[in-house]
Amino acid sequence: MIHIRTHNSDIKNRLIExxxxxxxxxxxTDADNETGCMAFEIRKGRFSIRLTAPYSEERRETAFRYxxxxxxxxx
Numbered sequence: 001m002i003h004i005r006t007h008n009s010d011i012k013n014r015l016i017e018x019x020x021x022x023x024x025x026x027x028x029t030d031a032d033n034e035t036g037c038m039a040f041e042i043r044k045g046r047f048s049i050r051l052t053a054p055y056s057e058e059r060r061e062t063a064f065r066y067x068x069x070x071x072x073x074x075x
Contacts, residue, residue, distance in 0.1 A: 001041045003029070015040045022046075 006012055015038070019026040025046050030039035055063070 002044050002047060003039065003041055004047065005030075005037055005039045007035065007037050009036075012038045015042070018042075018046075 004011075004015070006015075015026065016028065019028055019040065026040060026042040028038060029041050031037070
């Protein structure tokens with residue numbers, strides 16, 4: 001089992017739903033109502049993190065043209 005602690009609402013909601021559907025694979029172990037942090041145990045191999053590189057300027061331009069929008073100015 002691996003342990004996950006998160007404040008991210010999307011991840012918390014997904015883990016809560018997954019734990020309800022697959023109680024043998026995942027369970028909530030802690031919740032801190034003051035900070036909003038939740039902790040889960042999930043079977044190793046059932047959780048992954050995907051890191052993606054930021055879009056290049058060329059890729060951003062192409063995406064905005066494809067969507068038919070004008071590119072917002074960079075801040």
